[in-house]
Amino acid sequence: MPKTPKTLRPKTRGPKSPTPKSLDKTDGAKAAGKKASAKKSATTPGKSTKHTIVPTPLPAAPQATSDVLDRLFAVVTARRGTDPSLSHSARLLARGRRKIAQKFGEEAVECLIEAVAGNRDELVGESADVLYHLIVMWVDAAVQPEEIWAELQRREGVSGIAEKAARPHDPLAG
Numbered sequence: 001m002p003k004t005p006k007t008l009r010p011k012t013r014g015p016k017s018p019t020p021k022s023l024d025k026t027d028g029a030k031a032a033g034k035k036a037s038a039k040k041s042a043t044t045p046g047k048s049t050k051h052t053i054v055p056t057p058l059p060a061a062p063q064a065t066s067d068v069l070d071r072l073f074a075v076v077t078a079r080r081g082t083d084p085s086l087s088h089s090a091r092l093l094a095r096g097r098r099k100i101a102q103k104f105g106e107e108a109v110e111c112l113i114e115a116v117a118g119n120r121d122e123l124v125g126e127s128a129d130v131l132y133h134l135i136v137m138w139v140d141a142a143v144q145p146e147e148i149w150a151e152l153q154r155r156e157g158v159s160g161i162a163e164k165a166a167r168p169h170d171p172l173a174g
């Protein structure tokens with residue numbers, strides 16, 4: 001039976017909407033303020049009192065940073081050789097390099113489709129899929145994330161235009 005195209009399958013992962021509003025500190029404080037003033041007017045109808053209710057700030061959501069990539073790499077590395085029925089990473093790693101590369105390619109294509117279509121939220125979700133599958137590929141190939149970070153750092157401050165112009169001229173390139 002032909003496989004259902006992945007784009008038609010329901011996605012179980014991927015933030016389809018940005019950070020929930022309830023996690024937003026500013027909105028939370030606003031909401032708490034509204035609630036407090038509603039309470040206040042309910043207890044003192046038509047008259048203001050000298051009591052001020054200070055809203056309790058909601059705890060801030062932990063800041064998401066790119067450190068998550070290092071943590072994900074450690075988790076995927078630890079999954080290697082574990083029960084494939086319990087871990088998607090273990091399953092992918094057990095299926096081998098070709099399958100891992102294929103999955104990465106599929107996710108990359110889905111990512112570019114969303115980019116071209118201008119679907120911003122879907123692009124965020126697909127980008128996370130691409131990074132996850134790229135990390136599985138690094139684990140399979142025994143590439144450490146630090147090697148990638150070092151390569152990016154080496155390139156820092158070097159314009160791509162300047163780098164290309166400095167390459168030895170290839171007479172066959174025209």
Ligand SMILES: N=c1c2ncn([C@@H]3O[C@H](COP(=O)(O)OP(=O)(O)OP(=O)(O)O)[C@@H](O)[C@H]3O)c2ncn1[C@@H]1O[C@H](COP(=O)(O)O)[C@@H](O)[C@H]1O
Nearest residue numbers: 006012013072075076079086087088089090103128129132
């Ligand atoms: N970030 C991810 C992540 N992104 C996507 N996926 C999974 O990737 C799968 C993609 O499904 P597909 O149908 O495309 O792929 P498939 O099941 O290989 O299907 P076929 O193509 O073989 O038919 C889904 O099961 C997603 O849940 C992920 N699975 C795991 N992680 C991270 O990896 C950690 C470890 O996960 P496990 O290894 O599953 O414990 C988790 O805690 C997460 O942090």
